[in-house]
Amino acid sequence: MLKNTLAFALISASALGLSACDVKKTQEGNITVPKVEITKTQEGDVTLPKYDVKTPDITVGTTEKTVAVPTVKVEEKKVEVPTVTVTPAK
Numbered sequence: 001m002l003k004n005t006l007a008f009a010l011i012s013a014s015a016l017g018l019s020a021c022d023v024k025k026t027q028e029g030n031i032t033v034p035k036v037e038i039t040k041t042q043e044g045d046v047t048l049p050k051y052d053v054k055t056p057d058i059t060v061g062t063t064e065k066t067v068a069v070p071t072v073k074v075e076e077k078k079v080e081v082p083t084v085t086v087t088p089a090k
Contacts (some may be wrong), residue, residue, distance in 0.1 A: 009060065026050045 029049035034042045 003051045024052045026052050054059075 012017040027047075027050040030045070030047040032042075032045040
C-alpha cells in the first residue's frame with residue numbers, strides 16, 4: 001500500500017511539474033515550400049522554432065506520521081457454496 005501511495009504521489013508531482021513549466025519562444029519558425037512545375041525552380045528551406053523551457057524544482061521525500069490503521073479479523077466458518085459439474089461431449 002505504501003508503494004501505491006508513493007507511486008501516486010510521484011505521478012501527481014510529475015503532472016503538476018509539467019503543468020507549471022515556463023515556456024518562452026526564442027525564435028520563429030519558417031517553412032519555404034519549393035515551387036514545382038516540370039522542373040524544380042527553388043530549393044525548400046525549413047527552420048523550426050526554438051524554445052527555452054524552465055521546469056520547476058520538485059522535491060519528493062517521506063515524513064513519518066502516526067495514522068489510524070484499521071485491522072481485520074479473520075475467522076473460518078462452514079458455509080454452502082455452489083458447485084458446477086461439466087460433462088464433456090462425446
